[in-house]
Amino acid sequence: MHPAGQAAAGTPRLRKWPSKRRVPASQPGMADPHQLFDDTSSAQSRGYGAQRAGLGYPAPSAPQAAFLAGPVSNVAMAYGSSLAAQGKELVDKNIDRFIPVSKLKYYFAVDTVYVGKKLGLLVFPYLHQDWEVQYQQDTPVAPRFDVNAPDLYIPAMAFITYVLLAGLALGTQDRFSPDLLGLQASSALAWLALEVMAILLSLYLVTVNTDLTTIDLVAFLGYKYVGMIGGVLMGLLFGKTGYYLVLGWCCLSIFVFMIRTLRLKILAEAAAEGVPVRGARNQLRMYLTMAVAAAQPLLMYWLTFHLVR
Numbered sequence: 001m002h003p004a005g006q007a008a009a010g011t012p013r014l015r016k017w018p019s020k021r022r023v024p025a026s027q028p029g030m031a032d033p034h035q036l037f038d039d040t041s042s043a044q045s046r047g048y049g050a051q052r053a054g055l056g057y058p059a060p061s062a063p064q065a066a067f068l069a070g071p072v073s074n075v076a077m078a079y080g081s082s083l084a085a086q087g088k089e090l091v092d093k094n095i096d097r098f099i100p101v102s103k104l105k106y107y108f109a110v111d112t113v114y115v116g117k118k119l120g121l122l123v124f125p126y127l128h129q130d131w132e133v134q135y136q137q138d139t140p141v142a143p144r145f146d147v148n149a150p151d152l153y154i155p156a157m158a159f160i161t162y163v164l165l166a167g168l169a170l171g172t173q174d175r176f177s178p179d180l181l182g183l184q185a186s187s188a189l190a191w192l193a194l195e196v197m198a199i200l201l202s203l204y205l206v207t208v209n210t211d212l213t214t215i216d217l218v219a220f221l222g223y224k225y226v227g228m229i230g231g232v233l234m235g236l237l238f239g240k241t242g243y244y245l246v247l248g249w250c251c252l253s254i255f256v257f258m259i260r261t262l263r264l265k266i267l268a269e270a271a272a273e274g275v276p277v278r279g280a281r282n283q284l285r286m287y288l289t290m291a292v293a294a295a296q297p298l299l300m301y302w303l304t305f306h307l308v309r
Contacts, residue, residue: 023291065284107152107215107262109142117147118154122226123250125257149259152215155222159188162225168306173238188225188303195221195299199292203266206284212265220261222297224254228304243308251297257295 084118121128134146163185170176170184203210227250235243266285280283 023297065262097244105151105213106140106142107219108152109144110151110153114147115152115154118143118151119226121147122223122229122257123253125253125260128260131260133264150216150219152219152222155219155225158225158229159222162188162232164228165236166227166307169232169236173309184303191299191303192218192221195295199288202288202291206239206288208266208285208288210265212262216265218259221296224258224300227251227254231300232304232307235304240308243304247300247304251300254296254300255293258296259289262289262292 129147132140133148140146140149143151143153166184167176167181170180188212196214199217200214203212227247230250231243231247234246266289267282
C-alpha cells in the first residue's frame, strides 16, 4: 500500500474551507459594497474641514476655526471700510472741484415764504426799495432770510415748468413731438449758457471788480422763465391778446429787476461811494448793465412767441 494511503488511513483528513473577511457595517469611511454611488451628503454637511480631512489634511479644531474666522473677517471688514472711506473722499473732492456742492446748498436754502416774496418781487419790482443783499460776518445770509439774495430753486422749477407748458402748448396745436420738445429745452439752455459766457467775457474785458459769481449769473438770468410761463399760460387761456399783455408786463418787470439788482453788483465801486463816477470805465459798466437787462425781454419773446397761435 502506498505510504500516502497509509497516512490517509491512519490519520483523518482535515478539509480547509475558504476564509471570509468581514467588514464592519458601522466603520466610518467605508461604503456599502452593494452601493453604486458614494453618499456625499454627509461630507457636504460637514463643510470645508471635512473635505480637507478627507484629502489628508488635518481638520481644524473648533478653537482654531474660531481664531481663523474672527480675525480674517475683522481685517476684511476694516479693509473694505477704509476703501469705501477713501473712495467717498476722492469722489467728494473731485465733485467739489467741478461742481461746488457746498455753494449750491446755499442757493437752494429757501422756504415757502421766500418763494412767495421772490415771485412777487419779480412781477412787481416797482415798489421795492432796499435791494442790497444782507451779510453776516462777510458772508451773505441764506435766501430764506433775505429776499434780495439770488437762488437757484425758482429758476430750476421755472425752467421745468416752462418745458412742460411748452409741451402742452405744442400738443394743443397738434405739433407735439419728443424731438421738438427736446429742441425747445436745449435751445433755452443754450441761450442761457451763451448769456453767461458773454457776460463773463464782458466783465473780463471791462476789468470790473465784482463779487458776482457764475452761479449768481445763472440765478439772475434764470428768473426770466417766470415771466415766460405767465405769458405762455395766458396765451393758452386768452389767445394772443392775453399773451402779449402779460408778457409785456413781465418783460418790463424783469428789465427793472435786472437794472436794480445788477447795478449794485457791477457798479459796486460807485454805489459804495454814493456818487456817480463819470468816466469811461464807469460808462462801460453802465452800458453792460443795460445790455444784460435789455437782453432778457428779447429772449423771453424769442423763446415763447411760436408757442402761442
